[in-house]
Amino acid sequence: MPFLIENIIKVVFTLLVIVVIGNVVIIGLAFARRQRRERYFQRIDFVRREFRPVVGNLLSGRMDYQEGFNRLKSISGLDRLYLLEELLLEKRPTASEEPVLRRLCEDLGLVRTWQNRLAGHMDTASVREAVGRPEGIIERVGKLRFLIRAKSAENLGILRHRESWPLLVKALEDPHPDIQSVASRAIAAIGEPESFPALVAQLHKVVLNASTAALSLRSVKSSLVSFPLKCASGLLPSLRHSNRRIRFLATDVVREMVAREAKGEDEYGLDRKTLGMEMAEVFLTQLPFDENPDVRARSAPVISHISDPRSAPVLLTLLRDTAWFVRLHAVRALAQRRFLPQAGEIRQSLSDPNWRVREASVATLRTFGAAGFNQLIEHFISTEDTYSREQVADELQRGGLIPDVLRRYGEDGDWRAAQVLDQMVRMGKTAYVLGFLSKEAQPPVRKKFLVKYVKDPDPQIRQWVARLATSEPDSEIRGLAMAALESRSPAAER
Amino acid sequence: MEMWRQIFIHGMDMFNVVIVAYFFLGNGMYTVLMVMSLVAVWLHNRRLAYQGLDELRESPVTPPVTVIIPAWNEQEIIAQTADSTLGTDYPDVEVIVVDDGSTDRTLQNLIDHFHLVKMDLIYRPRLATKPVKAFYMNPEIPKLLVISKENGGKPDALNVAINMARTPYFCTLDSDSILEPDALLRLMRPVVRSPINVVASGGIVRILNGCRVEKGRVVSVSLPPSRLERFQVVEYLRSFLFGRTGWDMFGGTLIVSGAFAVFHRETVLESGGFEHDTVTEDMDLIVQLHHWAVRHHRKIRMCFTSDPVCWTECPSTVKMLQKQRRRWQLGLCQTLWKHSEMLFNRDYGSVGMLSFPFHLYVEALGAAAEFLGYFMVPLAFFFNMVPPLLYLLFVLLSLAYGGLLSVGAVLLEELTYRRYPSFRELGTLLFFAFLENIGYRQMVLYFRFEGVVRFFAGSRKWEKVTHVGAGQ
Numbered sequence: 001m002p003f004l005i006e007n008i009i010k011v012v013f014t015l016l017v018i019v020v021i022g023n024v025v026i027i028g029l030a031f032a033r034r035q036r037r038e039r040y041f042q043r044i045d046f047v048r049r050e051f052r053p054v055v056g057n058l059l060s061g062r063m064d065y066q067e068g069f070n071r072l073k074s075i076s077g078l079d080r081l082y083l084l085e086e087l088l089l090e091k092r093p094t095a096s097e098e099p100v101l102r103r104l105c106e107d108l109g110l111v112r113t114w115q116n117r118l119a120g121h122m123d124t125a126s127v128r129e130a131v132g133r134p135e136g137i138i139e140r141v142g143k144l145r146f147l148i149r150a151k152s153a154e155n156l157g158i159l160r161h162r163e164s165w166p167l168l169v170k171a172l173e174d175p176h177p178d179i180q181s182v183a184s185r186a187i188a189a190i191g192e193p194e195s196f197p198a199l200v201a202q203l204h205k206v207v208l209n210a211s212t213a214a215l216s217l218r219s220v221k222s223s224l225v226s227f228p229l230k231c232a233s234g235l236l237p238s239l240r241h242s243n244r245r246i247r248f249l250a251t252d253v254v255r256e257m258v259a260r261e262a263k264g265e266d267e268y269g270l271d272r273k274t275l276g277m278e279m280a281e282v283f284l285t286q287l288p289f290d291e292n293p294d295v296r297a298r299s300a301p302v303i304s305h306i307s308d309p310r311s312a313p314v315l316l317t318l319l320r321d322t323a324w325f326v327r328l329h330a331v332r333a334l335a336q337r338r339f340l341p342q343a344g345e346i347r348q349s350l351s352d353p354n355w356r357v358r359e360a361s362v363a364t365l366r367t368f369g370a371a372g373f374n375q376l377i378e379h380f381i382s383t384e385d386t387y388s389r390e391q392v393a394d395e396l397q398r399g400g401l402i403p404d405v406l407r408r409y410g411e412d413g414d415w416r417a418a419q420v421l422d423q424m425v426r427m428g429k430t431a432y433v434l435g436f437l438s439k440e441a442q443p444p445v446r447k448k449f450l451v452k453y454v455k456d457p458d459p460q461i462r463q464w465v466a467r468l469a470t471s472e473p474d475s476e477i478r479g480l481a482m483a484a485l486e487s488r489s490p491a492a493e494r
Numbered sequence: 495m496e497m498w499r500q501i502f503i504h505g506m507d508m509f510n511v512v513i514v515a516y517f518f519l520g521n522g523m524y525t526v527l528m529v530m531s532l533v534a535v536w537l538h539n540r541r542l543a544y545q546g547l548d549e550l551r552e553s554p555v556t557p558p559v560t561v562i563i564p565a566w567n568e569q570e571i572i573a574q575t576a577d578s579t580l581g582t583d584y585p586d587v588e589v590i591v592v593d594d595g596s597t598d599r600t601l602q603n604l605i606d607h608f609h610l611v612k613m614d615l616i617y618r619p620r621l622a623t624k625p626v627k628a629f630y631m632n633p634e635i636p637k638l639l640v641i642s643k644e645n646g647g648k649p650d651a652l653n654v655a656i657n658m659a660r661t662p663y664f665c666t667l668d669s670d671s672i673l674e675p676d677a678l679l680r681l682m683r684p685v686v687r688s689p690i691n692v693v694a695s696g697g698i699v700r701i702l703n704g705c706r707v708e709k710g711r712v713v714s715v716s717l718p719p720s721r722l723e724r725f726q727v728v729e730y731l732r733s734f735l736f737g738r739t740g741w742d743m744f745g746g747t748l749i750v751s752g753a754f755a756v757f758h759r760e761t762v763l764e765s766g767g768f769e770h771d772t773v774t775e776d777m778d779l780i781v782q783l784h785h786w787a788v789r790h791h792r793k794i795r796m797c798f799t800s801d802p803v804c805w806t807e808c809p810s811t812v813k814m815l816q817k818q819r820r821r822w823q824l825g826l827c828q829t830l831w832k833h834s835e836m837l838f839n840r841d842y843g844s845v846g847m848l849s850f851p852f853h854l855y856v857e858a859l860g861a862a863a864e865f866l867g868y869f870m871v872p873l874a875f876f877f878n879m880v881p882p883l884l885y886l887l888f889v890l891l892s893l894a895y896g897g898l899l900s901v902g903a904v905l906l907e908e909l910t911y912r913r914y915p916s917f918r919e920l921g922t923l924l925f926f927a928f929l930e931n932i933g934y935r936q937m938v939l940y941f942r943f944e945g946v947v948r949f950f951a952g953s954r955k956w957e958k959v960t961h962v963g964a965g966q
Binding site: 008016020022026027034092151153213215221222225260391393397429436 | 543548555614615616628689890895
């Protein structure tokens with residue numbers, strides 16, 4: 001075996017030498033990299049120190065454009081473009097800064113460079129030059145160029161460079177998924193209506209060729225919903241598409257668009273002009289009766305905003321749908337004060353077999369203010385349905401309504417509040433009530449509650465009475481609690 | 495007598511072959527993972543330049559997430575953790591803290607800090623759990639829910655919160671951990687962007703010891719003072735930056751740290767939630783999800799991303815480290831044993847054919863082989879079965895190779911995230927990457943060996959690692 005052993009020794013020795021060299025190379029690389037980065041940061045810090053105020057003044061209009069432009073133009077070196085990019089796109093520009101920034105980027109040649117790069121035309125430098133530029137090596141390696149191209153698309157999006165939209169639309173067909181993804185976001189940022197159909201086409205592509213799609217549905221949807229509502233008419237063919245999933249996604253995109261427009265407005269109303277006559281008709285007459293329950297569900301929120309006498313009846317139809325999530329979306333859609341006349345029907349949903357619908361019904365009634373709250377309370381007091389009672393009790397607690405009920409209870413004559421508490425006690429949902437009574441309620445309220453429920457078998461109330469007997473500051477209440485405890489003692493019970 | 499001698503020598507020979515095979519197989523695979531990770535992490539880092547976090551933050555399509563923080567006797571840090579999590583930079587986040595029957599002031603501290611009130615809320619247990627004692631909320635902070643329950647262990651606490659969560663995704667977070675402000679947003683990026691349904695997404699866990707924390711946020715990063723903690727910094731870099739990244743590239747993610755991971759709630763519910771029969775419930779869930787996907791013919795993805803950061807405290811004493819590593823190894827063995835039908839099963843793709851065998855033979859059983867090797871190889875040398883030069887070279891190769899993997903991890907960190915800013919820290923990291931192989935590695939190996947022994951002894955003990963409040 002000596003021959004074999006010798007060979008093994010040679011192999012192990014060779015491996016050892018390779019591994020040691022590997023170690024040394026890695027350590028060397030780590031230090032070299034650190035040194036290079038240090039130099040890079042020093043350079044970029046210097047540029048920021050010198051030129052950040054110039055950029056700030058230019059964007060805010062405090063500096064003459066030509067003067068600022070000339071100063072930025074003075075930045076030189078192999079990494080000039082990179083530094084300018086870092087400097088100008090350091091943070092997302094505000095709407096008022098955008099025009100100046102766009103002009104600057106155009107005049108400095110950045111936009112042209114980004115457009116060229118996105119189109120795949122790299123100004124490939126020599127090896128020596130490439131080493132001196134932060135992205136030089138990547139430019140020279142064909143397979144890595146997608147990094148620069150995607151970054152260029154991103155920059156055009158940040159800048160909202162309107163003229164670049166055709167290039168970005170073309171990039172949606174790029175073989176690299178990163179380019180597609182960034183291009184889709186950039187198109188959304190620019191918001192050019194003419195580019196909307198290209199994204200709709202992507203939506204169809206993702207649905208119909210799911211296994212080969214590079215973009216995710218969420219990414220395409222996210223881009224589509226960024227467009228203004230006036231573009232939604234571009235989705236009409238999708239809303240009528242034979243594929244049920246495409247119809248669903250198109251409905252959902254319109255829903256998100258409308259939700260964005262309605263945000264912050266209590267009673268946002270969509271007239272036929274905003275949404276388009278044809279679109280409004282599709283939503284009122286076609287989608288709520290679609291065979292796909294997802295479509296029916298997602299149509300409800302849009303219908304709720306359409307100012308049309310047919311809206312409420314259609315929503316009430318959806319409220320009686322066989323699919324629980326359609327009912328859920330319908331009841332959520334009704335959460336606008338103008339649907340107050342429908343409160344009675346909504347109240348019926350409090351007894352829905354699905355808990356999420358019950359929960360949403362409670363939330364909807366609450367948005368109606370005092371009138372809705374009263375409906376809720378009426379239902380809570382009168383219903384025999386345990387599940388809906390539980391749901392209302394949940395909302396009373398989560399919504400922080402118990403203190404209000406207790407305050408009303410303290411005021412003589414509010415029989416509703418008294419009945420709510422009665423119900424809560426019967427259900428054993430007393431933790432919040434007792435917590436508030438112990439810490440924050442006025443002594444008279446505490447006393448009133450104690451007198452009424454002192455003999456209740458609820459374990460939480462019994463513990464509370466015991467606590468009152470020892471630590472209640474009000475002597476009268478303490479006395480009452482002590483007397484109750486004594487009457488509860490085994491001797492008394494015998 | 496001669497016969498016994500021959501048997502002994504033959505046995506030793508066989509064992510040495512196993513050791514050498516293990517050495518080359520294990521290190522060969524680690525090298526492949528390292529090379530792949532170098533490419534993957536570098537590329538990922540470059541891609542961050544166009545990641546579009548702002549769009550993700552503003553998009554209505556970004557799904558809401560519930561962060562679940564299970565806590566057992568964490569009175570010192572729990573309020574701070576909940577506080578900083580509530581302040582996470584994410585468009586729609588809810589936080590559920592589950593007090594798993596603590597015997598200290600964990601619950602009371604939460605009540606006091608957030609002015610919580612006790613409520614009798616509806617509990618719909620889709621996953622069976624130990625009884626819930628009470629719910630606490632502050633109507634002014636509707637995004638926070640605290641649940642108090644009977645002690646049932648971490649998986650049970652997580653299941654309670656999953657039952658109560660209402661969002662499509664939930665994120666598990668250890669109570670001693672701190673999320674970077676945009677960590678959740680970064681963790682959700684693959685969920686939103688991937689064309690394949692992502693059911694689990696894990697991020698990197700970094701060591702908090704040595705860092706400065708203000709108001710629940712890490713404000714400056716530096717290396718911890720003690721050697722034991724520094725070794726762990728190198729270890730974590732190796733484990734997260736190239737271990738998990740490499741497996742992610744293969745599509746063979748088998749471990750996602752439960753200290754910080756996002757899961758799709760409905761899929762987890764359908765797969766049965768966190769189970770109690772292993773001591774590493776996070777790994778068990780990942781393997782369970784693979785099962786679920788194969789059973790239901792679903793195309794899913796579980797991914798690891800290296801830029802969302804969660805800071806966590808590592809053990810600062812040998813005793814705590816021993817407990818932690820023993821538990822991890824025990825859990826690894828339990829999980830692999832429990833799901834052994836995945837081994838070399840083509841239905842599971844790269845997980846069944848590559849990742850599972852690697853974890854079983856190299857990570858689980860390899861610990862025992864390597865540990866015994868430390869005794870058997872010198873014995874072979876003692877009995878003149880191995881030439882002294884070969885023995886010496888082999889020992890040196892083993893040390894140098896271990897060093898190469900650790901130094902590679904430090905290089906990866908240097909090429910990408912550079913969290914340790916000074917030259918001095920880089921030097922220290924490289925020094926500890928080497929030093930780790932002399933003493934520390936053997937110590938950890940012993941703890942792992944203990945874990946393997948406990949597995950064969952049928953232990954199911956969940957060893958709690960107590961924290962001292964590093965970085966506070």
